[in-house]
Amino acid sequence: MSAVDASTAPEDVPLSLRGPASTHVLVGFGFWLFLLSDIVIFAALFATYAVLSGQTAGGPTAAELFDRSHVFVETLCLLISSFTCGMGALAVQRSNLRATYFWFGLTFVLGVIFLSLEISEFAALVAAGAGPTRSAFLSAFFTLVGTHGLHVAGGLCWLLIMLAQIATLGWRPMVRQRLFCFGLFWHALDIVWVGVFTIVYLGAAP
């Protein structure tokens, strides 16, 4: 993640003479740029939701639809999975195979619980006649929360692939890099979820 590799570039050498940064610095920075562009996509969806949140077309409103205790459990799952993902990254740093499987396994399980809670919520809404076609508000809701859910589902697939790569390829530098990028991705999803539960479920939208 660092812009300048502190271990190989002493402070007295000017930045212009240090040569290209090492691969892991570039990979971290490039992935960080990707995450920021992903967050810009979510910003557009947030803006859409905030503009359309009152346009219920006579249908159910946000206050009538959402169950806060349900969302609180989802939030806890995602938050704790972000923590276990960080502990997994530390285990990768120590090259501790058992701890890596334990923490990333826990991350996977918590992610699956989060996703199944979200799917059951969506199914209940659609069954109650509050599907994405009901009103502009519900279209915006399903687009925003559904996009986040798709990212979580993609992250879970990625995590499974990474666990398989640890098992088959071992501690290669590229495997460590991918695990590092996965950690950044997972933490970024949790940041987006903070916005989702504040604006959508707790009703902070204007």
Place this chain on the structure above:
Amino acid sequence: MIPSPDPDSIDAQGHAPGASSHGSWKTYVNGLLLALLLTGGSFWAASSDAIYAPGVPILLAVLAIAQMGVHIVFFLNISSAPDQTNNVLALAFGVMVVGLIVFGSLLIMANLSPHTMSMHELEMMQR
């Protein structure tokens, strides 16, 4: 920072101050506790009657921004260290774009609605 495959150098890097962008386990525990506190505060503020109702959205916004900051510092380990300048600059640009999109959209749409027909009339037209 991604350590090299040699386990000895990993340990050396992991202990060198500022050489690792992973936090220690204490960083993650502190981050988790702070995030739990702020999440609990958000859900409490939204459900409780103890707070003056028109002030609740502002309090929720403050708590959410604080929690995003906690995630960035404690989980993503973005800091103001000199070797993080590029990351922080990219973050600042991202925050600016997000602010322009969200507040710009809200401002424009709020400004447009008095100039267009009421939502009720619009709904009547859409049927």
